[in-house]
Structure formats: structure tokens, C-alpha cells
Amino acid sequence: MKLLRFGPVGSEKPGMLDSDGQVRDLSAHVADFAGDAVSLEALDKLRAIDPASLPVVAEPGRIGACLASVPNFFCIGLNYAKHAAETGAEPPKEPIIFSKATSALSGPNDAVVIPRNSVKGDWEVELGVVIGKAASYVSEADALSYVAGYCVINDVSERSFQAERGGQWIKGKSAPTFGPTGPWLVTADEVADPQNLKVSLDLNGETVQDSDTSDMIFTVAEIISYMSQFMLLQPGDIIATGTPSGVGLGMKPQRFLRPGDEMVVRVEGLGEQRQTTVAAD
Structure with missing residues (x-):
């Protein structure tokens, strides 16, 4: 479905x-x-x-986020080998887990608001995983049976908030509209292999991210199993599983979002998002 x-x-x-x-x-x-x-x-x-x-x-109009709200909006950092390389980071030995504020959730085609004092807004196409039943101490072999479905996520980020202001990454990930999700929640039975999906993001008509989920360092099953050793995953939790290379932070020279930019975000079989960036009031 x-x-x-x-x-x-x-x-x-x-x-x-x-x-x-x-x-x-x-x-x-x-x-x-x-x-x-x-x-x-x-x-x-x-x-x-x-x-x-x-x-x-007949006329559905605006498409909202595919979930009304989420108990937790989890993210996995540096989970694509080429993305880790472009940032100059060593590939992680264990999944890097952080969160976005759940208030960042927004519709797939809603405007992305660049927050006040932002100077390094960035884009990140990601495969989103939605948990379908409580998961605690789950084995890797069983992990995918806990998945309700998959969706497209743009893990919009503000790199100066994330990395230059101390503390945790969450404050660079959590501004309102920084979590476009959808257009659809595609149930797990329609995704034969979550490690074989093309992912891409176009910025102002130029393809800047073009990869597939086989470049993930930790698979979806590994991520779910790993996380369940430390916390209870609940129905409706979202996990954004990391982004491939091609983010603005990794470009030379670096390139960041400005008002009026247009992003087209795709994950194979899960639909397409289209966002325009606007300045905060």
C-alpha cells in the first residue's frame, strides 16, 4: 500500500x-x-x-507529511561510505545515532524555511524507515519484520548550528520544516530490498546527490537491531538512515541553501518531493 x-x-x-x-x-x-x-x-x-x-x-490538494506525528524522529549519521569520505570523517565503527525534533516534520512539498541566523543550510536525501511494532533486543535476522514501511526524507540541516555551536547535532537538524517526509508511506511488502534503492536530490535543476542504498555502511536491518539494544523502538518512530555524498558541506567550494533554491528529492519506488526554500519571517 x-x-x-x-x-x-x-x-x-x-x-x-x-x-x-x-x-x-x-x-x-x-x-x-x-x-x-x-x-x-x-x-x-x-x-x-x-x-x-x-x-x-478528485482534488486532494496539498500532500502532508505521511505521518501526522512521530514518537521519535531518529537519524543515522555518516552512514554512506562516500559521504563519510567527502566530509573527511573516518567511517564509523558503530552507527552514529542522533535525533531531530519531532516539530521539524513537514510535508514533502512544503516550503523549507531557512531559519534566522542561518549561513550553512544543507540538503540530505534519505531513506526513511517507519517502525511497525515495539522492538527491543531485536536480532539482525528479524529486524526487517519490525518495519511498517518506508518513505522519502530530506534531512535538512544547518551546518553551523550543527557543528560550530557546541553541544549535540540536534539543534542543527530541528528547525521547523527541516523534516520533509513523504509523499507516501509505502508499506514494507512493496519494498523487496531496502539496500537496493536509488536515491537522488536535484538542486536548482542540477543533480547533486545520485547514489543508492547499497553504499550504506550499516544496513537497515543492522540499524534497527543495533538501536534496539539501547532503546525501545515504538510503532510510528521514524529512522532517517543517512545520506549519500553530494551535500553542500562536502563540495569544494562549499555550497549552501539560499532563499529561492529548489530541491527535488527522490527514493526509488517511494515517490518524489519538491521544495522551495524561503527566508524566515
Whole structure:
């Protein structure tokens, strides 16, 4: 299934994309997509619904983030070999885990707001993983069975906030609109191999990131298993699994976001995002 949320900010409705690409209204069956509503059990109930029985949404309008809210918005740093190399960092021996504020969550085509005092805004196409059942001390062999689905994420970052202001990375990752997510939550059964997906990002019509998930240092299964040794992963948690090479930080000379820039963000089979950057009020 391809699940999505449509409508104005704060008034989104849950929907399903049918085989003809039409949006079908799911609001009679689920209040919204968040937490237990995207558990494996909840998704099985939605899977049993005939899409043809659902009302067609002729003009869905704005597409919101594919999840209404998330318990945790986790990220994995330096998880592509070529990206680690372009930043001059040694490949990590264990996954680097950090968080984005959940308030960064935004729609896939919403404007990205460059915050006040930002001088080094950056882009990061990422494969997003949504957890579908509580995961604690999970083996790598079983890890993918805990996945509800996958989505496109742009882990927008402010590098000076992240690396030059002390403390943790979270403050460079968490401004409002720094977490475009979607357009769809694609259920795990539709993704044969999460380590064989093309990922790309275009900036102002130029392809700056062009890779695939086989370049990950730690696979999705390794990440889930590893994280579950230290914390309880919950239904609706998102994990952004890292970005490939081609970020502005790694360019020579470095290149950073300015108002009016346009980003097109893609993960194979999971849809496309389009964002324009604007200055904060």
C-alpha cells in the first residue's frame, strides 16, 4: 500500500493511493496515521479494504507529511561510505545515532524555511524507515519484520548550528520544516530490498546527490537491531538512515541553501518531493 495524508496544514485526512494513482479517502477507517495507527496490525486491517470501495478524492490538494506525528524522529549519521569520505570523517565503527525534533516534520512539498541566523543550510536525501511494532533486543535476522514501511526524507540541516555551536547535532537538524517526509508511506511488502534503492536530490535543476542504498555502511536491518539494544523502538518512530555524498558541506567550494533554491528529492519506488526554500519571517 501507498498511504498518504492530504489537505491543509493541521486538517489533513488519511488516504490511500490506488493502482490508477487516484487518492482514496480512508478517514472512515482510520483517524490519522501516527503511532499505533501504523502498527503492523493496523496496516493489515487497512490492507483488507478494497480500494475501489473508498471515495475518490478528485482534488486532494496539498500532500502532508505521511505521518501526522512521530514518537521519535531518529537519524543515522555518516552512514554512506562516500559521504563519510567527502566530509573527511573516518567511517564509523558503530552507527552514529542522533535525533531531530519531532516539530521539524513537514510535508514533502512544503516550503523549507531557512531559519534566522542561518549561513550553512544543507540538503540530505534519505531513506526513511517507519517502525511497525515495539522492538527491543531485536536480532539482525528479524529486524526487517519490525518495519511498517518506508518513505522519502530530506534531512535538512544547518551546518553551523550543527557543528560550530557546541553541544549535540540536534539543534542543527530541528528547525521547523527541516523534516520533509513523504509523499507516501509505502508499506514494507512493496519494498523487496531496502539496500537496493536509488536515491537522488536535484538542486536548482542540477543533480547533486545520485547514489543508492547499497553504499550504506550499516544496513537497515543492522540499524534497527543495533538501536534496539539501547532503546525501545515504538510503532510510528521514524529512522532517517543517512545520506549519500553530494551535500553542500562536502563540495569544494562549499555550497549552501539560499532563499529561492529548489530541491527535488527522490527514493526509488517511494515517490518524489519538491521544495522551495524561503527566508524566515
